[in-house]
Structure formats: C-alpha cells, structure tokens
Amino acid sequence: MSAVTTSPSVKVFLLPDLGEGLTEAELVNWLVAEGDTVTVDQPVAEVETAKSMVVVPSPFAGVVTQLHGEAGTTINVGAPLISVTPPGAAAAEPSSPDAAADPEAEAYRDEERAGVTVPTDEQLAAAPAAGEPEAESGTGSGNVLIGYGTPGTGTGGRTRQRRGGAATAAGTPDQPKPDDGRRAVFCISPLVRKLARDAGLDLHSLEGSGADGMILRRDVERALGTSAEAPAPTDSGETATETRAEADRRSGLQITGRVPVRGVRKAVAEAMTRSRREIPEATVWVDVDATALVELRADLKRRQPDTTPGLLAFVARFALAGLARYPELNTRIVEREDSSQEILTFDGVNLGIAAQTDRGLLVPAVQRADRMSARELDAEIRRLAALAREGKATPADLTSGTFTLNNYGVFGVDGSAAIINHPEAAILGLGRIIDRPWVVNGELAVRKVTELTLTFDHRVCDGGVAGGFLRYVADAVENPGGVLADL
Structure with a gap:
C-alpha cells in the first residue's frame, strides 16, 4: 500500500511506485502548504523521476499537517510524502511525556508543523520528531500507484495561511521563552540549531534565505564568517550545492560547486x-x-x-x-x-x-x-x-x-x-x-x-x-x- 495511517487522527501518504520499477523521485515543487485543506485526488506535489515529470495526487481529504521534504530533495519510493489530518480529527499528540517536555524536541516539532524538513544540502537524513508514531497500513483513493489521479480531480485551493511553530517553554539562544513574544524560528534542522547554539549565535537575529524565511546552514555560516559562495545554476539546469573553498587535488584549481547527478x-x-x-x-x-x-x-x-x-x-x-x-x-x-x-x-x-x-x-x-x-x-x-x-x-x-x-x-x-x-x-x-x-x-x-x-x-x-x-x-x-x- 502507498498510504498508511500514523494514528486515528493523522494519515501519512507514502511516495507511491510511479511505474517502470523506479525507486526514487526528486521533489520539484509543492502544490499545497501546511494548513491547506485538500480533497481526495487533489494534486499535492510535482516530482521528477528518471523518466518524466509527474503530478502526485493525495489519496486523503483533510488538512495538511506536514510536508515531508523540500523542493530539490530526493525521496525514495515508500518514504513519507505528506501527512493529512481528516476533517474533524484532532492532531496527534506526542506519545512520550518526556519528549513533550524536551525543549529541543518541542522546537523541532514546531519546525515540522511550520513546513520545515530536515534534509540539508549536505544530504543529512531526516530525524523523526520525538514521540512520532510508526506508520500502519491504511487505505486511500487507490489512484496514485502510477502517479496520476482520476478524471475530475479536484483543484481545492489554500484555505488558510501557513503557520509558524509555537514558542517553547524553555529559553535558549534560539528558543525564546513564552513571555518574550517571539515565535520559534524557521530552521532547516536541529543540526543547524546546534551549530548556532555552539557558536553562541541567536537565530532570531538572522534572516533566512530559504523558503518563507527558513534558516539554512549557509545562513548560519555566513553569520559566523565561514559561508561559502552561493550556489549557481549550471548549463544543465541543475543547481550546484554549496561547497567550502577548496582546491581540486588533481588540477589544483578551486572547486566552485558540486552538481548532483540525479533525475533525467x-x-x-x-x-x-x-x-x-x-x-x-x-x-x-x-x-x-x-x-x-x-x-x-x-x-x-x-x-x-x-x-x-x-x-x-x-x-x-x-x-x-x-x-x-x-x-x-x-x-x-x-x-x-x-x-x-x-x-x-x-x-x-x-x-x-x-x-x-x-x-x-x-x-x-x-x-x-x-x-x-x-x-x-x-x-x-x-x-x-x-x-x-x-x-x-x-x-x-x-x-x-x-x-x-x-x-x-x-x-x-x-x-x-x-x-x-x-x-x-x-x-x-x-x-x-x-x-x-x-x-x-x-x-x-x-x-x-x-x-x-x-x-x-x-x-x-x-x-x-x-x-x-x-x-x-x-x-x-x-x-x-x-x-x-x-x-
């Protein structure tokens, strides 16, 4: 099955087999945002496989609670793509009291609710939010096994704006106490938080260069004076990932970028x-x-x-x-x-x-x-x-x-x-x-x-x-x- 349920109140749609034995796809663009209301078979994402560009529809109706990936990242078939809360269902609560009380874990959940995912330009694996339950089998529309919806697919639009994460109970350089009136920051991963915290850098003082002001690793490095040059598009349309200034051992020339070999x-x-x-x-x-x-x-x-x-x-x-x-x-x-x-x-x-x-x-x-x-x-x-x-x-x-x-x-x-x-x-x-x-x-x-x-x-x-x-x-x-x- 390509769709599974994490709890009675949250359903997780896994990236389906898009045909021809493909094992992965590159996420090109989200067509919905967290907080949007979607209908069954509504297109939610555009992905690029090794064969073609495919629009993936949702097998569930409800409110989008989590987008599992960022544009440009590669998602394996069977990995989570999007989480949806059905109409009338409450959002899943943390299953572990200790996890709920952990400021770092709570801040990470705030980021996830705000549409942030963990994969970085260093291709770090995503760490599951504390207390996040494992997937169980569920049912859906059944029309997404090859990446296409049924005729008459709905085109439901956004019904509310994306929300930022709530402030946490503990005060840290990047996590304000509730009484200071500041929201939890948009940050791409806990590792970036740790990099800033170890350097004594307040993330609230940074302007993120990612989507919706998301703070990326390069933003922290730039603030610390160690930022690499910004990535540049290549002739093939790929974007070179960031790289610290380094010389190629074979030629002696400076390396200006690294282009991942993916997609077509x-x-x-x-x-x-x-x-x-x-x-x-x-x-x-x-x-x-x-x-x-x-x-x-x-x-x-x-x-x-x-x-x-x-x-x-x-x-x-x-x-x-x-x-x-x-x-x-x-x-x-x-x-x-x-x-x-x-x-x-x-x-x-x-x-x-x-x-x-x-x-x-x-x-x-x-x-x-x-x-x-x-x-x-x-x-x-x-x-x-x-x-x-x-x-x-x-x-x-x-x-x-x-x-x-x-x-x-x-x-x-x-x-x-x-x-x-x-x-x-x-x-x-x-x-x-x-x-x-x-x-x-x-x-x-x-x-x-x-x-x-x-x-x-x-x-x-x-x-x-x-x-x-x-x-x-x-x-x-x-x-x-x-x-x-x-x-």
Missing part, C-alpha cells in the same frame, strides 16, 4: 553506461545525396504549405520501410532465468525520436509507427517532442521504443557514433544537410549531402544486415519518389 541526467548516465558495458556495438555510415528529397519536400511545401511533413518524417518513413526488410535491427536481447540469452522480435515498430530538452536527452516513442504515413509520423513526432520539452511525457512514452532515430544534424554536426538506447538493438543517426561537391553523371556538381550513421548490436546481426539496411535508407533518400510510391 542520472537515468541517461546509467543507461549509456549500461549500453556501452553490455552491448558489443559496431557503427557503419554513408554519405547521401539528399538533393532529390529536399526538392520533393520544397515542391510539396509550395502546394500544401500546412500539411507537408518535415524531412525527419520522410527519413523516419524510409527507416521503417528498411526495418520491414531487415527486422533483425528491430529486436532486443534479454536474459532468461537460466542466464542464457534470447532475441525478442516484435510485431511492429515503436520508433523512438531522440529529443534534446532542458531536462536532458529524452527519447519518446511513436507507437506502431510502422502503420503511419509520413504526414502522420510528422504530426506524432512534433506532439511527442513538445511533451518531452514540457516534461509531460509519460514513462510509457519514454520507455516503449524498439528502434531509435536521432537527428543530431540540428546541432550543426555531420556525424556521430551514437550510443544505442539500451535495451534496443540499433540507432540511426542523421547529420546536417549541407552543400557539397558531388559527382553526378560523371560531372562535378553542388548537391545537398547528409551523412547517415547506423550503430547496431553485433549480437543480433552481422555487418551484412546493417549495411543492407543503411544502403536501403540511403537509396530511399536519394530516390524518394520511387520508394514512396511503394509505401
């Missing part, structure tokens, strides 16, 4: 590493005169400007025709229980289209592309590319391909020995189309030339099959009219 970048790294480790790949390529294809499309564009497919759709159509003749490239090798291997063949082609996005390289797949015309392929390629760029492609969109087409020519390069999209058996690459000198009928001419590159798994076929497929696609590009007439 982590998935890409793992897939590429596994592909190179497991697949004995080989690459063949050929230069192709694409002048006839460019002219054919230009002529169609003049006559049908709104429905003319792009060049990539035509190449995709030729590749699909080639796979019908050389189906060995549209296969997958899998291991059996006895450690032997077998080649899976498929009734159809799901054509993956490599798409560069702000979140990294994604490969959404056109389902049963072998049944589509060039116009249908063009429309579906554009639709899936838009979903990938917006982070809305589903895990099924991103993991169901059987053969991949990669148009790296859009980056201005001629060719590439691409890495196979594991566990597929081949990937076809298309370079940029440029004017080059070319011999036509014994005479030198300027033609539109591109390079086609095929990287294939040498376990599923030999060079003859790979060369035959690549030559078929190249001939189709050079003589598109003849091939399209047969499709």
